[in-house]
Amino acid sequence: HLNIMENSELNNNHINSSFQREKWFGHEFLYEFHGFWFTNTYLETTQKVLENVKPLPKDVILASFPKTGTTWLKALLHSITHRYDTKDENSLTFNHPRELIPSLETYLFVQEIPQNNTKNPKKARILATHIPYQIFGEILNSSECKIVYVTRNPKDTLISLWHFLRKSKNFEQDPWELDAAVDQFCKGIVPFGSYYDHVLAYREESLKRPQNVFFVTYEELKENPKNCVEKMGEVLGCPFEGENREEEIEEIVKICSFERLSNQEVNKSSELPKVFPLPYNSFFRKGQVGDHVNYLEDEMIEKLDNITREKFHGIGFIS
Numbered sequence: 001h002l003n004i005m006e007n008s009e010l011n012n013n014h015i016n017s018s019f020q021r022e023k024w025f026g027h028e029f030l031y032e033f034h035g036f037w038f039t040n041t042y043l044e045t046t047q048k049v050l051e052n053v054k055p056l057p058k059d060v061i062l063a064s065f066p067k068t069g070t071t072w073l074k075a076l077l078h079s080i081t082h083r084y085d086t087k088d089e090n091s092l093t094f095n096h097p098r099e100l101i102p103s104l105e106t107y108l109f110v111q112e113i114p115q116n117n118t119k120n121p122k123k124a125r126i127l128a129t130h131i132p133y134q135i136f137g138e139i140l141n142s143s144e145c146k147i148v149y150v151t152r153n154p155k156d157t158l159i160s161l162w163h164f165l166r167k168s169k170n171f172e173q174d175p176w177e178l179d180a181a182v183d184q185f186c187k188g189i190v191p192f193g194s195y196y197d198h199v200l201a202y203r204e205e206s207l208k209r210p211q212n213v214f215f216v217t218y219e220e221l222k223e224n225p226k227n228c229v230e231k232m233g234e235v236l237g238c239p240f241e242g243e244n245r246e247e248e249i250e251e252i253v254k255i256c257s258f259e260r261l262s263n264q265e266v267n268k269s270s271e272l273p274k275v276f277p278l279p280y281n282s283f284f285r286k287g288q289v290g291d292h293v294n295y296l297e298d299e300m301i302e303k304l305d306n307i308t309r310e311k312f313h314g315i316g317f318i319s
């Protein structure tokens with residue numbers, strides 16, 4: 001098993017010396033690449049993705065900033081596209097959603113991305129990425145592929161990220177203090193950050209090309225999951241039709257719910273996945289909207305809200 005964090009520690013000394021870097025926490029540095037920040041592992045794999053990946057017209061790219069609901073969307077997109085596949089009925093019982101849909105920049109590290117299933121060229125291949133549109137957009141636009149972008153309010157995103165990293169070895173040695181985390185998040189110096197610029201570019205693209213880019217928020221999904229699932233069916237070219245459509249949608253919402261997924265043995269496991277340094281269970285924590293109030297102090301909230309207003313007021317997306 002490849003441990004990316006260990007690998008990145010080894011590499012810290014000799015790699016990426018031509019990139020501007022900032023200390024993050026623990027032994028980790030973040031490197032600036034086209035105005036965004038990457039761990040050195042992701043910097044390498046992102047470059048590899050840019051060199052090697054050309055989406056096919058039938059592909060669906062699930063794009064997101066980390067901790068905004070990627071795992072949930074993986075489960076949903078897989079379930080929507082495989083709903084008539086009888087061989088696939090139990091896939092979410094036995095597989096972690098992250099293994100059903102490969103993330104380009106983690107997966108490419110260990111193996112080639114899957115080729116299109118030529119026996120069934122109509123079936124969409126779904127690939128996930130955290131790479132910002134500013135960096136990946138030209139490649140994404142060179143194909144007719146569809147993009148589903150999920151995002152989440154910045155305060156819950158930050159708190160989810162902070163909890164996630166608490167499970168890393170680095171955190172034990174040298175914790176990422178919450179006030180430092182708020183500060184770095186506001187400055188954009190977090191992996192794949194700035195969060196704000198990440199969201200903005202995909203948002204703008206979704207407004208320009210609504211047929212190809214579907215933009216959805218974690219909060220919308222929580223509030224009206226059926227509506228979101230129905231819309232995603234349309235975007236993915238497999239709309240819900242016929243007299244069973246209501247039941248089909250309800251079933252997908254149910255099997256992908258936090259309650260259901262977080263209780264599957266495979267998702268509760270503390271084992272390490274092949275391509276990721278944190279255990280399977282680290283992708284399921286609380287699954288709620290607004291959990292930041294339990295962690296952030298008033299002045300932290302004010303600081304984040306000010307940046308959010310400044311960055312997002314022009315696109316009508318503020319939370």
Ligand code: A3P
Pocket residue numbers: 064065066067068069070071072156159160161163256257258259261283284285286287288291
């Ligand atoms: P919390 O840390 O707030 O609980 P990502 O998949 O992008 O890494 O995002 C992880 C966040 O999504 C975590 O948020 C996790 O608990 C939540 N999550 C995972 N599966 C979910 C689901 N099926 N429904 C709702 N939230 C989910």
